Structure formats: C-alpha cells, structure tokens
Amino acid sequence: MPLNKTSKPKLAVWKFASCDGCQLSLLDCEDALLAIADKIVIASFPEASREIIKGPYEISLVEGSITSAHDAERIHKIRRMSKTLITIGACATSGGIQALKNFKDVNDFINIVYAKPDYISSLKNSTPIAEHVKVDFELRGCPINKLALVEVCNAYLNRRKPNIPTHSVCIECKRRGNICVMVSKGIPCLGPVTHAGCDAICPAYNRGCYSCFGPSEDPNVKSLSNQFEEMGMSKDELIRIYRGINANAEEFKNESIFHEQK
Amino acid sequence: MNKSKTKIINVDYLARVEGEGSLYLKIKDDKVQDIKFKIFEPPRFFEAFLRERHFSEVPDITARICGICPVAYQMGAVHAIENALGASLDNNLRELRRLIYCGEWIESHVLHVYMLHAPDFLGYQDAIQLAKDHPEVVNEGLRLKKIGNEIVTLLGGREIHPINVKVGGFYKLPTKKDFNSLLENLKWARTAAHSMIKLTSTLTYPDFEQDYEFVALRHPDEYPFNEGRIVSNKGLDIDVADFEKHFEEEQVEHSTSLHCKLKERGKYKVGPLARYALNFDKFSSEVQKAAKDAGLKEECYNPFKSIIIRSVETLHAVNEAIRIIENYVEPKKPYIEINPKESVGYGCTEAPRGICYHRYNLDSNGLVTNANIVPPTSQNQKSIESDLRELIPLIINLSDEEITWKCEQAIRNYDPCISCSCHFLKVSIDRE
Numbered sequence: 092m093p094l095n096k097t098s099k100p101k102l103a104v105w106k107f108a109s110c111d112g113c114q115l116s117l118l119d120c121e122d123a124l125l126a127i128a129d130k131i132v133i134a135s136f137p138e139a140s141r142e143i144i145k146g147p148y149e150i151s152l153v154e155g156s157i158t159s160a161h162d163a164e165r166i167h168k169i170r171r172m173s174k175t176l177i178t179i180g181a182c183a184t185s186g187g188i189q190a191l192k193n194f195k196d197v198n199d200f201i202n203i204v205y206a207k208p209d210y211i212s213s214l215k216n217s218t219p220i221a222e223h224v225k226v227d228f229e230l231r232g233c234p235i236n237k238l239a240l241v242e243v244c245n246a247y248l249n250r251r252k253p254n255i256p257t258h259s260v261c262i263e264c265k266r267r268g269n270i271c272v273m274v275s276k277g278i279p280c281l282g283p284v285t286h287a288g289c290d291a292i293c294p295a296y297n298r299g300c301y302s303c304f305g306p307s308e309d310p311n312v313k314s315l316s317n318q319f320e321e322m323g324m325s326k327d328e329l330i331r332i333y334r335g336i337n338a339n340a341e342e343f344k345n346e347s348i349f350h351e352q353k
Numbered sequence: 354m355n356k357s358k359t360k361i362i363n364v365d366y367l368a369r370v371e372g373e374g375s376l377y378l379k380i381k382d383d384k385v386q387d388i389k390f391k392i393f394e395p396p397r398f399f400e401a402f403l404r405e406r407h408f409s410e411v412p413d414i415t416a417r418i419c420g421i422c423p424v425a426y427q428m429g430a431v432h433a434i435e436n437a438l439g440a441s442l443d444n445n446l447r448e449l450r451r452l453i454y455c456g457e458w459i460e461s462h463v464l465h466v467y468m469l470h471a472p473d474f475l476g477y478q479d480a481i482q483l484a485k486d487h488p489e490v491v492n493e494g495l496r497l498k499k500i501g502n503e504i505v506t507l508l509g510g511r512e513i514h515p516i517n518v519k520v521g522g523f524y525k526l527p528t529k530k531d532f533n534s535l536l537e538n539l540k541w542a543r544t545a546a547h548s549m550i551k552l553t554s555t556l557t558y559p560d561f562e563q564d565y566e567f568v569a570l571r572h573p574d575e576y577p578f579n580e581g582r583i584v585s586n587k588g589l590d591i592d593v594a595d596f597e598k599h600f601e602e603e604q605v606e607h608s609t610s611l612h613c614k615l616k617e618r619g620k621y622k623v624g625p626l627a628r629y630a631l632n633f634d635k636f637s638s639e640v641q642k643a644a645k646d647a648g649l650k651e652e653c654y655n656p657f658k659s660i661i662i663r664s665v666e667t668l669h670a671v672n673e674a675i676r677i678i679e680n681y682v683e684p685k686k687p688y689i690e691i692n693p694k695e696s697v698g699y700g701c702t703e704a705p706r707g708i709c710y711h712r713y714n715l716d717s718n719g720l721v722t723n724a725n726i727v728p729p730t731s732q733n734q735k736s737i738e739s740d741l742r743e744l745i746p747l748i749i750n751l752s753d754e755e756i757t758w759k760c761e762q763a764i765r766n767y768d769p770c771i772s773c774s775c776h777f778l779k780v781s782i783d784r785e
Contacts, residue, residue, distance in 0.1 A: 106373060108395040112420020112513040118468060119512060121499040125491070128481045137366055139468060140479030141761070158395045188417045191402040199401070213396055234420060234513040292510045296517050296525040297687075301413060303514070331406065336417070 100149035100248055101134035105169055107155025107162050108189055108217060113180035114138055114154050116237040123241060131248070146172035150247055152240075153226075156182040156189060156217045163214070163223060170224040175247045178220045179240065181233035181336050185305050188233070190217040190339035194347075217339065228253060232288050233303040233336045239288060256287045259307040260300050264291035272299055279319055279332060284310035284342070305337035312346045326350055358382065362753055362760075369469040369479070369765060376741075376760055383749045390738050390764065403724040408434045408520055408693065408715055415711075415726070416514045421464070421770055424457035424505060425704030427518040428579055429711040429726070434520045436594075437698025437715055440691045445684035446522045447579075448677050449508060453518070454578045454702070455674040456504025459542070460512065461705035462625075462663040462670075463501060465768045466553065467494030470660050473762040474556040490552065493545055497667070500542045503535055504674060522688030532678045539675050546668035547643060553661045554647035559747070562654040563740060566618060567627035568732075570703050576635040576669055577628065579702045584631055585621065586652075593701040596710050602727065613732040620735035623707025624767065625662040626653055640669045656740055656766040663705075663768075693719025704729050706768050730769045737767055 104114050118139060120127065134144035151173035157163050170176055181187050193216045220226055230243055239255055246253035256262075260282035264271070272278040272294045280299035282291065286307040293300045306312070312333075319329055333347040362378040373395075379387040399418055406414060415430045416423035428450065435442070442450070467490070468480040477483040484491035502512040507527060509515020517524050568589065570581035583599075584590045591599055602611040615621050630652040633641065644665045653662060693715060700711045707729030714723040740763050748759050 108397055110417050110420040110423075112417075112423070115420045115513060118464065119502060121495040121502075124495065125481070125484055125488070128484075133479075133481060137369070139369065140481070141369065141472075141758075142478035142482075158397075162395065188402075188414065189397040192398055195401070233417065234511075289511075293516050293524075296510050298516070298519075298524045331410070335410075335413075 099130065099132045101132045101144060101146070102244070103135035103146065103148040103151045103169075103173070104133075104138070105135075105151060105153045105155075106138070107153070107166070107183065107220075108158040109155030109180065109182045109187065111138065111154070112234040113182075113232075114152070116179075116235055116240055117152075120237050120241060127241070127244075131244075148173050150175045150177060150244060152244075153178050153183050153220050154180055156186045156219060157223055158189060158214055158217045160214060166220060166223050175227045176220075176224065177228045177230060177243060177247070178226050179230050179235050181231065181303065181305060182217075183220045184229045184231050185337045186217040186219050186339035188336050188338070191334060192217060193339055193344075194334065219339070230255070231286050231304045236288050236290075257308045258287050259283055259310070260285040260287055260289065260291050260294075260304070263287050263289070264294050267291050267295060269294045272297065273318075273322075277322060279322060279324060279328075281315070281332065284312050284315050301332075301335050302343070303336050305340045306342040310342050312342050316346060316350070326353065359386075360753070362757055364757055364761065367761060367764060369472070369761075374764075374769070376764065378741075378745065378756075378760070380745070380749070383746075385742055385745045388738050388741050388745075390734060390741070392734075400724045400726060403713075403721050406721050408438070408713070408719045408721065411713070411721065411724075412518050412520065413514075413516070416518075418726070418728070419770055420513050422457060422461055422704050422706070423514050424453055424509065424518070425702060425709050426726075427515065428454060428702045429700045429704075429709050430713070431518060431520050431700075432579055432702060433698045433700030433711040433713050434715070435691070435698070436700055437696040437713055438520075438691050438694060439696075440521060440689055442522060442689060443684060445682055446688075448681070449523065449526075449684075451578050452674055452677045453505060453508040453515070455670040455677070456501050456508065458670040458705050459501025459667055459674075460498055460505060461501075461768075462667045463494055463498040463549075465705075465765075466549065466660055466663050466667075467491060467498070469768070470762075470765050471553075471556075473758070473765060474660070493548070497542055497545045497549070500535075500538045501670075503538065507531060507535060519688050521691045522684070522686070524687060526683055526687045528683060529681055532681065536675065536678050539671055539678070542671045543668070543675065546664065546671050549664040549667060550643050550647050550661065553664045556660070558655060558657045559744075560655075561657060561744065561747070563656065563743060565626070565654060565736065566615065566621040567630050568615075568621045568623050568708065569627040569631045570701060570708060571631055572635070574635075576632050576673075577703045581701075583701060583708065586630060587618065589615070593710070594699040596699065596701065596727070597712070597725070600710075600727070600732075602731065611731050612734045613727055614735060620739055621732065622736045623729050623732050625659050625666055625705075625707075626656065627707065628703060629653060629662045629665070636665075636669055637672060640665060640672065643668055656763070659766050659768075693717060706730060706770055707732060728770070730767070733767050733769065737764055737769065740766070 243253040278299045281302040282300040285302040286304040333343040377389040412427040415426040570577035571584045572581035633651040710727040712725040
C-alpha cells in the first residue's frame with residue numbers, strides 16, 4: 092500500500108462525540124485487517140490498543156462531532172500532528188444525530204437526562220470537524236462503508252484522489268435494479284437528495300432512504316419537499332424527515348427550518 | 354519504618370474499551386484512598402431528542418447509541434413499543450429477532466475476547482501484536498467475528514446500524530435459500546467456538562472471587578435474549594414493567610454516565626457472569642458440558658473468567674442460530690400492522706454486556722412524550738469500582754505500570770461500552 096520503503100506510515104484514530112461505530116468499521120475489515128496492519132503502523136487507536144506511538148501522523152481518522160469546549164481545543168492539537176486529516180462518519184462530517192440538540196435549548200436537554208445539570212458541560216451546538224479545522228477529506232455515512240475507508244486511506248498513502256462517488260442514492264438504486272419505493276409504493280424516500288455510499292440499502296429492503304450519508308452534491312431539496320407535500324406529508328412529518336442522522340447538514344437544516352417557520 | 358507515601362496513578366485514556374473513560378487511583382501507605390472510574394464521553398442526550406419522534410423512527414435513532422451493539426438498542430426499543438401498543442408477534446418473527454441477536458452476541462463477544470481482552474492475559478499491547486506470534490489464533494477469531502456480522506447483515510441489511518428492524522417485525526424477510534452459505538459457515542463456527550472455550554480455559558486467572566448480586570433476565574423456556582422476568586441470586590424476581598420501582602439512577606460528579614443501583618441493596622452486576630449463573634439450566638447439554646470441561650461450575654464469581662463465559666455464550670449463540678435457520682419457516686407477512694394510542698411500554702433485553710432497559714410513553718398520534726433507557730455499563734459502574742477496591746490491595750507491591758495494566762484488565766472484564774453509557778478509560782494512580 093505505501094510507497095515509502097524505509098519506514099511505514101503512521102495512522103491514528105481519534106474519537107469525539109459518537110457511537111464508536113465508524114472506527115469499529117476498521118476492526119470489521121476482518122479479511123483485510125492484518126494485511127493493512129502489515130503495511131502501516133497503527134500508531135494510535137485506543138479502541139484496539141494500549142500502545143500509543145507519538146505523532147506526527149501520516150493520516151488521522153477523526154470520528155465524532157465537537158460538543159464540548161475541551162474537544163474544540165483538542166481537535167486543533169490533532170490537526171497540528173496530522174499530515175492528512177480525514178473525517179469518518181456523519182457525526183464528524185455534519186454533527187451527527189446529536190446535532191438534533193442544535194434545534195432546542197441545550198439546558199432543556201441536560202435537564203431531561205441529568206438530575207444535577209451543573210456537573211455537565213456541553214456546548215450549545217454539536218458541530219462538524221470542518222467548522223473547527225481544515226479537513227482533507229470527508230468520508231460520509233452512518234456508519235461509513237468499510238471498503239470506502241480502505242479506498243480513502245489507500246488513495247492518500249499513494250498520493251492519488253480517492254475514488255468515492257458523489258452522486259445520489261437514486262443512481263445507486265437504479266444500478267442495483269430496485270423498484271422505486273416512492274413511485275411504486277408511495278413511501279417517502281430521501282434517496283434523490285442523499286449522497287451515495289450505502290448501495291441503496293433501504294429501498295432494497297422495501298423502505299425509504301433516511302439519509303445516513305447526508306446531502307449529495309447540489310441536492311434539489313425543494314423539489315423533493317414539494318413531492319412529499321403532494322404525497323400528503325404533514326408539516327411536522329416534513330420537519331422530522333430532514334431532522335435525522337444529518338439534521339445539521341446545511342441543505343437539510345435550512346429545509347427543516349423553512350418548514351418550521353412556514 | 355517506611356515514611357508515609359502517597360501515590361497517584363492516572364490512566365488518562367483507557368484503551369481497548371468502547372468510548373472514552375479514565376481511572377484515577379490514590380494510594381496511601383499501600384491502602385486505596387480513592388478510586389474514580391471516570392467517564393468523560395461527551396453526553397449525547399438521546400432520551401431528550403427521542404421526544405416528539407414517531408414510534409416508527411425510534412429503532413433507527415436508538416441504534417445510534419452504540420456502534421458495537423446497535424441491535425440491542427433496536428431490540429429494546431421495538432419490544433418496549435410493541436408492549437405499549439399491545440402488539441404480539443407470531444413465533445416465526447420472534448425467532449428472526451432472536452437470530453439477529455445471536456449475530457450481535459457472536460460479533461460482540463468475539464471482538465471482545467480476541468481483540469480486546471485476550472491480549473491482557475497473554476501480555477500483548479493489542480491483537481495485532483498478538484497476531485505476529487499467533488496468527489492462527491487471531492485469524493480464527495476474525496473469521497468467527499465475521500460470521501456473527503454475516504448474520505446481522507443478512508437480516509439487518511448491514512452489520513453496523515442495521516436498517517431492517519421495524520416496530521412490528523421487519524421491513525423485508527429473508528428466504529430459506531438466503532441462509533444456505535451462512536449455515537455452512539455456522540457449522541465451522543461451532544467447532545471454532547469449542548476451540549475458543551478451550552483456549553480461554555487455559556489462560557491464567559487470579560484467585561479473585563467476589564460476592565455479587567447478579568441481575569439478568571430469566572425466561573421459562575430459553576437462555577434469555579429479548580424476554581423474561583428480571584431476577585437476581587438474592588431474591589429479586591420482577592416484571593420488566595417494575596424496573597423503575599426497584600432500580601434508580603444517580604448522578605455522580607466524576608461521570609457523564611448515570612450510575613444505576615438497586616434501591617434496597619445498592620450495587621449489582623449484569624452481563625455474562627450474571628446471565629450464566631441465573632440461566633445455566635437453560636443451556637443445551639453440549640454447552641453445559643463444554644463449560645464444565647473448561648473448569649467452570651454452574652456459577653462463577655471470578656470476573657476475570659468472564660472471558661470463558663463469553664466463549665461459552667458464543668457457542669450457545671452459534672448453536673441457537675443453527676437451530677433457528679434449520680427450522681425457519683418464512684412468516685406470512687414481514688410485520689404486523691400497529692395502530693398508535695396513548696400508552697406506556699417497557700422492554701428489557703440481554704445486550705452482550707447485560708440487561709438494557711427501555712421505557713417509552715406515547716401519545717395518541719404515536720409520538721414519544723417521554724423515554725428512559727438504562728444501558729448495561731451504567732448498571733455495572735459501581736461493581737467495576739468495587740472490584741478495583743478489592744483488587745488493588747492484592748497487587749499493591751507491583752510496579753505502577755503493572756498495577757495500571759491489571760486495573761485496566763479488571764475494567765475490561767466488563768467489556769464496558771462507554772459510548773452507550775453516556776450517557777472510557779484514563780487510569781491515574783496517586784500513591785502517598
């Protein structure tokens with residue numbers, strides 16, 4: 092995988108607010124894991140190893156969103172130690188499901204979960220990594236696709252552009268030969284505005300896409316909302332469909348706020 | 354005479370656990386003065402943003418609590434909501450729910466045994482270094498883990514955050530033919546699970562038995578996954594709906610995870626040791642024999658031996674998956690229709706790390722008005738601290754580095770999932 096013959100490149104994995112699922116994807120590369128570990132040094136990956144090798148690192152994989160003042164500082168340190176910084180997953184790329192709090196008063200949320208809210212420090216918003224530091228590549232998904240992760244790391248180690256499609260789930264769906272769930276069954280589906288990467292898994296299981304991968308390039312969200320309205324979706328349902336895994340992604344955030352204020 | 358000596362051991366970021374935690378130890382004159390198993394995982398407020406969501410959206414949201422055990426959070430949610438809305442699934446659908454849980458148990462237990470916990474017993478920093486000396490062991494573990502993931506993928510659409518679990522059943526059903534290659538792999542997995550039990554039984558264990566109150570589900574007919582009464586070895590025997598009458602969550606300053614305790618007696622333990630002790634009679638004779646051949650009795654009070662019990666439970670889950678697939682009859686419909694009503698429902702399932710309790714209040718439109726989720730790791734926190742308090746005097750003469758590693762190993766006995774409970778691990782030792 093790496094071109095450098097003298098020393099193996101170092102990889103680090105970092106966690107912020109998240110469920111650990113995206114970094115688990117690395118351990119889920121069951122067939123490739125030991126081969127990958129042979130070509131690179133997994134220098135810092137606390138979920139898998141006690142050993143921490145000091146930076147700088149060739150590649151840092153960053154999982155999770157920024158939700159605390161401490162983490163907002165920590166990400167800058169990580170950026171300084173990393174030649175290439177790649178965010179993995181919806182939390183790191185858009186703020187994740189915990190960004191649902193951005194639409195409410197955080198103190199109300201703390202009061203619902205914790206009896207002594209004074210002990211809890213949490214920023215008002217859950218924000219993506221790119222709002223804090225320069226990000227070299229954003230790998231989307233909740234969770235990410237593990238093969239895409241291997242492709243992105245391989246590309247950066249070999250100094251080429253990652254081959255990750257940016258079209259919509261709709262294209263994947265056609266390619267897979269699914270019958271459109273929205274046309275044939277009247278099921279609301281975010282596939283037309285959602286970034287590819289999952290291989291149109293939900294429509295293949297007879298359900299609508301709920302956008303684990305966030306907005307595709309130039310999504311026509313307005314047109315899709317019109318279609319949803321024609322299908323009889325209520326205002327609350329429209330708000331909720333955009334406020335899911337990627338609620339804080341710009342296009343989805345604007346659309347849900349638009350319907351809320353209408 | 355030695356001078357009075359205080360020593361502080363700090364592990365700032367505990368490795369090989371899921372999530373962010375740390376350990377602080379203060380030792381004075383070889384006595385433990387303070388232990389804090391700290392969880393600093395940033396809070397994510399799931400119970401708050403479940404409010405005003407439709408019940409059909411809940412399993413997709415709760416899955417995101419944990420990337421290691423998303424099925425557990427989906428199962429707890431769908432069972433609680435079905436309980437609220439008075440829905441009961443036919444046996445064929447129920448069997449498929451058990452099957453997807455078998456997949457998660459295999460994947461999660463094997464990940465923990467081979468990748469996270471075995472390196473402690475064998476003195477390696479991680480499984481990748483272990484693989485350099487014993488590639489055949491790690492490769493066997495990876496293959497077994499992959500088979501667990503294949504079950505979840507087949508039924509759930511993908512291994513992490515499955516998309517096919519629905520309140521009332523599934524979105525799409527597998528056909529009998531879909532299981533063909535999986536069944537072949539599971540037959541290999543059965544042999545591999547037996548060797549996993551043999552391998553873990555040969556590890557070296559400290560003499561460390563604790564007086565635990567074990568809490569687990571108990572079902573009249575089967576080793577528990579999704580259903581049963583909540584029972585303990587000290588007399589508790591309650592309906593799932595009465596959980597909040599007997600247990601309470603309290604907040605402590607050093608943790609963003611709530612600590613759960615039994616109102617009458619305080620700390621208790623959930624997870625493999627508890628399930629095993631309370632349900633040994635429900636294993637098949639093959640699994641019981643494998644456990645006994647590994648030197649286990651019908652109850653085990655040594656938390657370090659949880660690695661053997663996870664292996665025994667892996668064998669059980671493999672056999673159960675084979676049974677379900679061989680007897681599979683495709684249900685008539687993938688799900689049953691469910692109508693909303695104002696209601697409250699309760700669910701408790703056996704996640705790989707122990708019981709996970711869910712309650713949902715719904716309004717007449719099927720929107721959530723209130724949710725309460727109690728993950729296994731918040732229930733085990735008191736037991737983890739108590740194990741450390743008992744363990745440290747036994748290892749006090751070791752070096753700080755050795756104490757630190759032993760303490761980490763003791764924490765990993767619980768396979769703590771800190772992302773879940775936050776609602777991870779630094780260790781610090783402070784010696785005077």
